[in-house]
Amino acid sequence: MDMKKLASVLIPDKDLLPVEEYEKIYPERERAPKAEITRLAPSPTGFIHLGNLYSALADERSAHTTDGVFYLRIEDTDEKRKVEGAVESVIRSLNYFGLGFDEGAEIDSPLNKYGPYYQRQRAKIYRAFVKVLIEKGLAYPCFCTETELDSVREEQTSQKKTTGYYGEYAKCRNLSEEKIYENINAGKKFVIRLKSQGGIENKIAFRDAIKGEVTVTENDQDVVILKSDGIPTYHFAHVIDDHFMRTTLVIRGEEWLSSLPVHLELHKVLGFKPPRYAHTSSLMKMDGGTKRKLSKRKDPELSLDYYRKAGYFPVAVVKYLMTLLNSDFEEWALKNPDKDYRDFKFRIEKMSRSGALFDLDKLNDVSKTEISRLSAEECFDFLDKWVQEFGSEADRAHFKDKEYIIKVLELVMGIGGKKRRKDIERAEQGVRLIDYFFDDAFAPEYSYRFDDETVNTVLDEFINTYDPEDDNSVWFAKVKAIAPKVGFAGETSEYKANPNAFRGNVSDLAEILRIAVAGAPNSPDLCTIMRILGKDRSVSRLQAGKR
């Protein structure tokens, strides 16, 4: 059979470059010996989830801790997946969490010498290589229809045989020349399949950067490399792209491990040296009694928007992911609280082989810690950003008075003091925590634990002696002085020594004041709250607190 002729009938493009040219167009990158070239290669659905961020972080860290390059390539070979504005959305999402690309689609960079970075725009490259494969007899046209394929698969399934297009099931593999041209002339649609040279009985020892030694078998499937629309499949396109974009490390989910044999064979027939592969295990979630992969449909916490809306500190999400990526990160971060997480020496080899359960408690803890390190100014900015995007009308009005908010934050969050509040994990909580400093949001429940007479006496007594100029100790002394009048203990020690002798303790007395002024039995230092509120508002709240 004249393969050259067949190839030019199947791939009739007139403007294809000789494949050797591409080696010159996309030369080896100049890089330090250990510099990694990594990539994020999403399909353009625009939906980036936590799992993507997790793997993107591994890519980004691998590249940027080695002076390498992290680039963005868009795998748009499937038209159905395309969503408008998706690429920008991917970039924006990653930027929000502090990850940036050095090169690639929609990235303005002098490094963009390995493009185009959209696979659809690279069709000529792929087709040139497919053509060569056909000429070499390593690929062939397949005219099988979807229904034919389906029935073969059913037959294989019922006979408990391995499904797929291989061996005796590869009907079009050895079509005669006449038959091929007959089909073509009849206008039948076709795909191009790889004529696999491998045998499933041959085991290959493969070294995965994360999983270590992995045994896989050779591929024996005549996989589709060029779809009937003339666009390659993922398998083929990514092999070409990773080679010509001179990728050194491919980090991807472990769901790809099973198609690794195909990719290895493709590299082989194309004459490429495969990059290193690192297969990450996916993030899991506890559901009922068992672990399962985090799912887009069931788990809102998979969506990155979830973290934005809830007001997690972006770096906290990244740091949490870092603890999952390299488990010694946590210890390092504890020892180096002031260092940027980027100073940590990330290594892909340190990644865990098994799938980590996503642990919201842990994320919350990391976020708390991050937020507790913010200065008043930073804290304001952080909360303000959230308020502007997700807060209520009232929240936005409150946040116009930056000076006041900062004063409130310093008190409530204990900023600048030794007793730093450390239980705020999300912006939303922080915003709600200071609501009672605004009259329009002040909504006390007055859930006193004492009778009305006691409450009123306490409130009145306090109002009578209250002086906004008092410092904390004078203020508290005045509170203590009220105790005997309602039968409470003025000193906790007295109360503890003989609890039955009193109706309550100073702490209970303070609680009454607290409920009146702050609207809840718990709050930071009451004296300071009153000082921030000012005399008039404090007194009017104390008055309103009477039953």
Added chain:
RNA sequence: GGCCUUGUGGUCAAGCGGUUAAGACGGAGCCCUCUCAAGGCUCAAUCCCGGGUUCGAUUCCCGGCAGGGUCACCA
């Protein structure tokens, strides 16, 4: 189902032939305290099971079991 893969406290996990089996999150308790928060201290909790190999296995081998992945002209 075939193939691949994983299995240390509730969770993330160090450990890689001899350890009191780290650490962190979470939990419990105590102390401090005008409450909350913060801080200090203490505690509970783990090597999936069964066979080997070995003087000795959490560590090595085999077999179970359990989880995960994958079997498209989707990526």
